[in-house]
Amino acid sequence: GAGVSQSPSNKVTEKGKDVELRCDPISGHTALYWYRQRLGQGLEFLIYFQGNSAPDKSGLPSDRFSAERTGESVSTLTIQRTQQEDSAVYLCASSSSGADTQYFGPGTRLTVL
Amino acid sequence: GENVEQHPSTLSVQEGDSAVIKCTYSDSASNYFPWYKQELGKGPQLIIDIRSNVGEKKDQRIAVTLNKTAKHFSLHITETQPEDSAVYFCAPGTALIFGKGTTLSVSS
Numbered sequence: 477g478a479g480v481s482q483s484p485s486n487k488v489t490e491k492g493k494d495v496e497l498r499c500d501p502i503s504g505h506t507a508l509y510w511y512r513q514r515l516g517q518g519l520e521f522l523i524y525f526q527g528n529s530a531p532d533k534s535g536l537p538s539d540r541f542s543a544e545r546t547g548e549s550v551s552t553l554t555i556q557r558t559q560q561e562d563s564a565v566y567l568c569a570s571s572s573s574g575a576d577t578q579y580f581g582p583g584t585r586l587t588v589l
Numbered sequence: 590g591e592n593v594e595q596h597p598s599t600l601s602v603q604e605g606d607s608a609v610i611k612c613t614y615s616d617s618a619s620n621y622f623p624w625y626k627q628e629l630g631k632g633p634q635l636i637i638d639i640r641s642n643v644g645e646k647k648d649q650r651i652a653v654t655l656n657k658t659a660k661h662f663s664l665h666i667t668e669t670q671p672e673d674s675a676v677y678f679c680a681p682g683t684a685l686i687f688g689k690g691t692t693l694s695v696s697s
Contacts, residue, residue: 518690576621
């Protein structure tokens with residue numbers, strides 16, 4: 477079946493612009509995660525959605541970052557007023573529930589000039 | 590919150606040798622222990638996992654061992670091959686916190 481998809485695959489933007497990154501999880505997966513991975517670094521947790529519960533936003537680095545999820549489907553990560561330090565690969569993952577196998581998308585590579 | 594430490598950060602082996610990566614965690618309530626492999630330019634992919642009611646699990650050349658008392662679990666790769674070269678991550682418990690990764694290089 478279809479895996480997790482993310483769009484765009486690459487995004488180049490100018491400092492100060494807003495960007496939206498999209499994630500389509502595996503159908504039926506109630507949990508959805510966003511991570512940031514800087515070049516050569518590990519995965520930095522950003523936000524976690526589980527069903528209809530309030531999302532865990534504890535990993536968002538600043539109020540410029542926000543995310544939404546429509547029911548148990550698509551999620552959008554928005555970064556406002558982008559800064560150069562936001563340049564990274566943004567990975568989305570979904571799982572059938574919390575504490576279970578996460579299936580990752582290919583990521584969106586964001587470059588802020 | 591969960592503290593996760595992964596060692597070593599880099600590991601270089603000759604083809605055919607074994608490789609062992611260790612992950613230490615702090616949350617004693619953790620009951621799910623996965624290992625992910627990330628190849629260049631791709632998202633991480635699960636290669637093996639174990640739950641807390643089992644001490645060891647094997648899948649061909651890959652195995653995971655769990656010591657709940659000491660709060661660590663390890664990835665074992667035997668007969669390493671060049672295609673095993675990648676970055677490996679552990680993500681115990683709720684999996685919101687990943688280890689910092691181990692870059693494994695297998696030279697032929």
